[in-house]
Amino acid sequence: MKKLFFVIAAAAALLCSCNKNDLTPSQGGPKAVNFTVANLGTYTLKSATLELGAAGCSKVGIYAADLGANNVQATVSGSALTPASTIYWRVGQTEATQFVARYPHADGASINGEYALPADQTSEDTFTYHSNVMTAVQSASPDPGTVAFNFTHPFAKVAVNITNNLSADAVASVVMENVKLAASALDMTTSPATPTLTDAKSNVTAYRVSANAYELVLMPQAAAADMNIVVTTTLGSVYTFRITNASYNFLAGKTATAAVTLDPIGGAGGERNAVGAMSFTTVGWTANAAATIGTVGDPTLGNYFQIGGTIYTDEDADAVAAETLGAWGKWYNMTYSAENTWTIVLNYSEAMAGDEAGKGFLIRLGDTYYKMYNGSDNIGTEPYALYPEDGDHQKNVRLPLASGKYLFTFNSSNNQITVEAQ
Numbered sequence: 001m002k003k004l005f006f007v008i009a010a011a012a013a014l015l016c017s018c019n020k021n022d023l024t025p026s027q028g029g030p031k032a033v034n035f036t037v038a039n040l041g042t043y044t045l046k047s048a049t050l051e052l053g054a055a056g057c058s059k060v061g062i063y064a065a066d067l068g069a070n071n072v073q074a075t076v077s078g079s080a081l082t083p084a085s086t087i088y089w090r091v092g093q094t095e096a097t098q099f100v101a102r103y104p105h106a107d108g109a110s111i112n113g114e115y116a117l118p119a120d121q122t123s124e125d126t127f128t129y130h131s132n133v134m135t136a137v138q139s140a141s142p143d144p145g146t147v148a149f150n151f152t153h154p155f156a157k158v159a160v161n162i163t164n165n166l167s168a169d170a171v172a173s174v175v176m177e178n179v180k181l182a183a184s185a186l187d188m189t190t191s192p193a194t195p196t197l198t199d200a201k202s203n204v205t206a207y208r209v210s211a212n213a214y215e216l217v218l219m220p221q222a223a224a225a226d227m228n229i230v231v232t233t234t235l236g237s238v239y240t241f242r243i244t245n246a247s248y249n250f251l252a253g254k255t256a257t258a259a260v261t262l263d264p265i266g267g268a269g270g271e272r273n274a275v276g277a278m279s280f281t282t283v284g285w286t287a288n289a290a291a292t293i294g295t296v297g298d299p300t301l302g303n304y305f306q307i308g309g310t311i312y313t314d315e316d317a318d319a320v321a322a323e324t325l326g327a328w329g330k331w332y333n334m335t336y337s338a339e340n341t342w343t344i345v346l347n348y349s350e351a352m353a354g355d356e357a358g359k360g361f362l363i364r365l366g367d368t369y370y371k372m373y374n375g376s377d378n379i380g381t382e383p384y385a386l387y388p389e390d391g392d393h394q395k396n397v398r399l400p401l402a403s404g405k406y407l408f409t410f411n412s413s414n415n416q417i418t419v420e421a422q
Contacts, residue, residue, distance in 0.1 A: 096140060131155075159258070312346065313332065
């Protein structure tokens with residue numbers, strides 16, 4: 001369809017000229033078919049070169065096999081639809097004719113042929129084109145002779161709204177896995193259109209509407225157990241969700257909206273905070289039933305700096321008092337609060353360590369540990385200069401007071417840390 005889109009764009013100057021046939025049939029000759037439209041004027045295809053749906057510049061393809069109309073281009077103006085070439089009723093016709101309309105108009109477009117939605121919908125042109133495809137079916141007869149098209153979407157839309165509790169770690173992408181995107185035939189002679197889906201499944205990368213809102217279009221289909229929604233952050237953390245209601249259906253002309261919460265991932269050692277539950281609600285095109293979404297295993301931590309040592313959170317205070325959590329027993333993920341800036345508030349207690357070598361704290365990223373220079377303890381000297389571990393840089397970072405609550409701020413661009421009492 002992307003190829004088709006650019007064919008349309010190239011012909012924009014022709015498509016956007018408002019055509020009108022001024023020929024009037026002679027008295028007693030064939031009667032012209034009149035057309036009206038509904039539910040179409042608010043949909044616009046955005047592009048640098050083409051706008052379909054703008055007032056006075058909308059193109060629709062009209063089909064009526066028994067009247068010889070095959071993809072006749074028609075212009076929308078308000079509720080009126082004017083064919084470039086007048087379509088006539090047959091002389092003496094009394095029975096109804098089925099009319100089909102497809103928006104936007106495209107040369108060679110079929111109303112019952114193959115159709116494949118793209119897996120990469122990140123481009124505004126690509127996403128907007130397919131999200132604005134609409135069809136209409138209407139049967140009418142020469143008396144009174146007007147065909148009233150009521151347009152609907154043949155596809156389903158999925159919207160993912162994200163609550164991001166990760167500070168500066170922004171959402172990088174949203175992918176819906178194992179979706180059927182191709183139809184061997186998309187029958188637009190029914191309302192809504194009826195797809196004959198192939199068995200092939202693809203992962204769809206959604207369009208970014210805003211920083212925490214993503215959308216995609218897919219063929220109408222039943223939910224599957226492997227139809228996951230995967231959210232990846234700029235630092236590489238991965239949150240995976242799945243549909244737990246196997247009876248859910250993505251229906252034509254309807255929007256399923258999922259609310260997703262990204263909470264910080266817990267410390268190392270297998271601990272993970274639970275990701276908020278997600279469910280589909282009904283907004284957008286038309287109403288739809290709700291479906292429950294759940295997590296798939298643990299989220300995966302990306303490139304987050306961690307801090308460990310004779311430190312602990314308020315939540316871990318009881319474990320420290322009971323001596324079930326000792327020095328270096330847990331590493332805490334720091335918050336990516338701004339570019340190159342990592343922060344966390346922790347309690348510091350050198351009493352957690354049994355010897356001098358265990359006192360203090362370290363910062364690490366994966367397998368790389370940042371330690372003080374071996375020639376000086378540098379206790380109480382800020383900013384602390386940290387170095388990746390090697391043969392000469394082996395000291396823990398120690399604070400001037402043996403205990404207290406502190407805000408730790410780490411600058412990952414120069415490997416310096418400052419500590420502020422709380």
